[in-house]
Amino acid sequence: MRTFVAVADAGQFQEAAIDLEITQQAVSKRVANLERGLGVSLFERTARGVRLTLDGQAFLPHARELLRVAERAAVSVRPGERALRVDVLNRRIAPAVALQGFYRIHPGTELDVVTLSDANVETAIEAVRAGEIDATFRAVPGDLPAGIVAHRVLDDPVQLLAGPAHPFAGARSLTPAALAGHRIWIPGIKQGTEWAAYYDQLAEAFDLRIDAIGPNFGTEALLDAIADSAGLATLVGTGDRYIWPATHDLRRIPVTGPTPVYPHSFVYRADNSHPTLAALGRHLEAVRPAAPAEVWLPTWARRRD
Amino acid sequence: MRTFVAVADAGQFQEAAIDLEITQQAVSKRVANLERGLGVSLFERTARGVRLTLDGQAFLPHARELLRVAERAAVSVRPGERALRVDVLNRRIAPAVALQGFYRIHPGTELDVVTLSDANVETAIEAVRAGEIDATFRAVPGDLPAGIVAHRVLDDPVQLLAGPAHPFAGARSLTPAALAGHRIWIPGIKQGTEWAAYYDQLAEAFDLRIDAIGPNFGTEALLDAIADSAGLATLVGTGDRYIWPATHDLRRIPVTGPTPVYPHSFVYRADNSHPTLAALGRHLEAVRPAAPAEVWLPTWARRRD
DNA sequence: GCGAGCCACAACCATTGGTTGTGCGCCGGT
DNA sequence: ACCGGCGCACAACCAATGGTTGTGGCTCGC
16 A cells, blocks of 8 residues: 555656665565455556556545554554543443543544553552553542642532333432432442442442442343333433433433532643643533532542542 | 454454454464554453453554545445546646535545546546546537536636736736737646637637647646746636745736636536435535626537536 | 666565464363 | 363464566657
């Protein structure tokens, strides 16, 4: 491909060969192979060099695009000059949606969204410190190491997600206290994470019955189960993006009085000068949702930073 | 790359190997080579298969994009299913600009803009008939073969392009008759083309002195010459896109009373059912410029079709 | 008509990328 | 605790690829 583009630019095999630091015969072979593979002729051979055929002209911009994409792919993993790499707990929760919003406003930005495997807030912060990732969205219960900063950019109100047969299915809103004793499952929760710590404290505060999860068959299975159940519901973030079939007829019921919110912080190294990091930080400030009137937060998050 | 994506999808080398119809060892080698080339590790090897590393996660979307682009590149030259291929006389004149406008409104459309080499209207129409190209923008002086249709989509008013020292440099507009006797060069004109036929008739109608071009050193050289000359000017289309340095201080002077217009037709096969062709046709109708009050057209274009 | 310039073909060889065979580590069942 | 199955990596081997040099034929300009 690179050879094809070089020849198209040079207008002759000879010169392209010099540019590529190979022999003219090698260029000839490469182009012949490419033409054979595509089944069309890309150049008209003339006495003074070559000229693109119609197929060649049509192919050229695609070839250039391919080289661009290949270059970007290589850059995406080259330490030092790589795209901004941001970790999210999973790709369906509010921070991932916020990142998508950022990308929509700044299309073409070099941004890689990843998910650390088997990570909790400590290992994620360690990954930030080590430079493995540029930033992470986490709830931060403890203290931060020196050089790491965190901004509370997304306090996401919790909602009940329930099927049509659930007693609260028709409610406009409900209080956390009203949930006492009801069975609640949380999708994808893992012990030892800050996510679990949050729901542990929430359960304790309002006497909720958040079931320890048995085998995790994935979010789809959970949503299926909720849709069919009169006794089972789940808690999700307002900004989360869970997609379920319309036939499930699931309802989101806001929780107020107080509103439990999940305190997502944007965590990064203070000395990271990646330009996209700064732009993303500004964007997150700008779209920061307004806080509900009366909120419930875990003890470790009550002083807002 | 394909192997990397297959492994990422399958979650293990073994299964990817079956999908790709090669051995597990070959997959292992390919991935190892890719990792060596990139200088990073893409997978964590586990007992039950593999899992993407952070670098792998960042790399994966780029790899998918690369495969998409490669596929599109191959399709672009595959007869029968290829992108709409449209010929323009050159990439700077109004039809090319119109195509760009179409692409801006319909981004991602499979559209290839090409330029037939050494073609005049007859050979271009023959190329349309043969299916080499889907459509061409041409002025059509003669009759069309059966099955080929042409729509006058773009009557482009001619303007004088002159340097600051030219006698008409300060004029707001001028009549074609006023140009009688003045030296005029036309960029890139070739004898035997419909382009030349148009200017031949225009010259005859108003007693213009359109110089047969000597050696053609390209448009840039022509613009340079005009910028410095008091006696030399050129005629360009209103919709043309010629870029020149600001220091040249070139001026476009509208020609009216009557306004010579160049009648670009959109020419294609009536039986071509390419969806993009229909969309492009509709777009061209929609953006069709209003005709000036009093126009001059060559005799063969006076009945508008 | 002839030389210069450029591309294609042929012969040859190093490297690559595939195969088969094998070893090792991890997890799960007995 | 041990054993067996599963899955990846390494080694040896071989065919195919992709480079090289050498040469021939074509076209254009002098």
